[in-house]
Amino acid sequence: MLVNLRRCASRKAHTLVIMTSGTGIDALDAKLIELLEAEPRIGVLECARRLGVARGTVQARLDKLVSRGVVRDFGPRVDPAALGYPVTAFVTLELRQAVGHQPMAQRLAKIPEVLEAHTVTGAGDMLCRIVARTNAELQDVIDRVLASEGVLRATTVIALAEQIPHRTLPLVKEAAS
Amino acid sequence: MLVNLRRCASRKAHTLVIMTSGTGIDALDAKLIELLEAEPRIGVLECARRLGVARGTVQARLDKLVSRGVVRDFGPRVDPAALGYPVTAFVTLELRQAVGHQPMAQRLAKIPEVLEAHTVTGAGDMLCRIVARTNAELQDVIDRVLASEGVLRATTVIALAEQIPHRTLPLVKEAAS
DNA sequence: GCACATCTGCGCAAGTTGACCAGCATTTTC
């Protein structure tokens, strides 16, 4: 009864291959993403049934979405908290101008607890998302970050609660105009 | 040749159901997640082949990971930039103490461009991740946020580049000790 | 030693996938 969508996400060639490179999301695309987001375990066939369109259409749409980059992948979403890292913090780094962002990012990438990093405007130069097992260990992670050459200062903000967990669905619906 | 993993992520019952509620990740678990992250389109059977274990084992592990919450889901990962929202910003909100965080979060949740929101320590009360089509529209979104009752001040930082895209793999490997 | 937990390997029916094709409606191009 269940199907696999992940697979179709990379089908090589299909009669219905669409090359519309243009941007923009269709209402059907949005519904498709929405459906997959809600029930990732259903498959192309199920989607087709639910959306009331032909299977080939769903496959073509999915191919298009993936090839356009709208849908990055269908990888497993890991929850750091369940993994034993319940502490999340946002750390703003001030860097020495001499060191470029690239080398800095490479050094940060070596620290597993650094889940994300952006160069930003404002007083700081980089904003990182960091996790740790405990507050004490968070300090340890930050120390490791500070040990990286080029980091002048680190301002840490601890995330107490996740009010809105990472989501894109509303955006998808909004984009389907 | 390809398989669907998403499906197994919710298998009802299997002879090998494991109820180990304890935390911690196994080396096999880590390899499994790693494999799925790298090639989301392969399936349980393929995984079993690649990891050199029985299919039932892979299915049991996956069930366990999902039931434990380590793997949240296998939903499609949407890229806001490809959707037409290339501007990302982190906005720190200062709230009037009278308004609780919950109602504030509910109001923020109504704005599609708000992808994430955390309550945080420090000078600000909330940190949100916001996207927009253009810088001009970002201003518009921020205005909408400011219009929410209880927001005293908003400090915005624009993300210039994504140095380290959201990742959890290194953490998974690290946790598999 | 015994119970318990976990992995292994096998089997089967049912369902899905991938690929292809012809037909048809709509939109774009000449």
Place this chain on the structure above:
DNA sequence: GAAAATGCTGGTCAACTTGCGCAGATGTGC
């Protein structure tokens, strides 16, 4: 206006995977 391109539909086919059950092998702790 006619031709061409594009997109959706509905059907078929073989090959593969899934879900589920079961018996046996292995390993660990009391």
